[in-house]
Amino acid sequence: MATSWQLSGSYFENCNCDVVCPCLVSTNAQLTSKPTQGVCDVALVFHIDKGNFGDVRLDGLNVAMVAHTPGPMAQGNWTAAAYIDERADERQTEALGAIFTGAAGGPMAAFAPMISTNLGAKKVPIKYQIDGKKRSAEIAGVMHMAVEPLPTMREDGEMSMATGHPVNPDWLALAVGVEGSTFRDHGMSWDNSRRNGHYAPISWSGQH
Incomplete structure (x- = not known):
């Protein structure tokens, strides 16, 4: 029998592109x-406010994913790694793995075919914070990432686009990485300070 799942929460990402990321303004959906x-x-970081995978509760847990691509993202050949909240028990870890690898369907299934080198997942403490419109996450000794809205003349201090991004196709804020947004692990090292960022609420569901 299929297991139904759903979750809601928030996410942000920070990449090394200049603002705005060319992946969002392609003239060809296939390339x-x-x-x-x-x-x-x-790096993409997710916080689950409320969620379940069948009878397994996922409330309050965090997941991070990092990826390197040698060219346009849609051409694949990604090298990717994941980090799962150390607070997750065995059943929660299995559920998060199914959702965030795309094995259980849902938005992350769009990324799965792009990954050619999977570096696996680590259980680590992940600190995720929302401070107004700023999002930040920290994995001690590995990653410190934070984004804030791209400067705008809008009264709400936020610019957004309906880009079709799998994480939230209808609403994605344009953001920029704050100083000190760095990652170092698996032989990869980068500094995405003042580089492109996004954030959005997430509301996903699927069956596995």
Whole structure:
């Protein structure tokens, strides 16, 4: 029998492209534009406010994913790694793995075919914070990432686009990485300070 799942919460990402990421403004849905630095180094971090995978509760847990691509993201050949909240028990870890690898369907299934080198997942403490319109996450000794809204003349201090991004196709804020947004692990190291960022609420569901 299929297991139904759903979750809601928030996410942000920070990549090494200049603002705004060319992947979002491609003229061909099958082939995104080349990253502004030639390659893409990106971290995506997720916080689940409320969620369940069948009878397994996922409330309050965090997940992070990092990826390197040697060219346009849609061409694949990603090298990717994941980090799962150390507070997750065995059943929660299995559920998060199914959702965030795309094995259980849902938005992350769009990324799965792009990954050619999977570096696996680590259980780590992940600190996720929302401070007004700023989002930040920290994995001690590995990653410190934070984004804030791209400067705008809008009264609400926020610019957004309906880009079709799998994480939230209808609403994605344009943001920029704050100083000190760095990652170092798996032989990869990057500094995405003042580089492209996004954030959005998430509301996903699927069956596995």
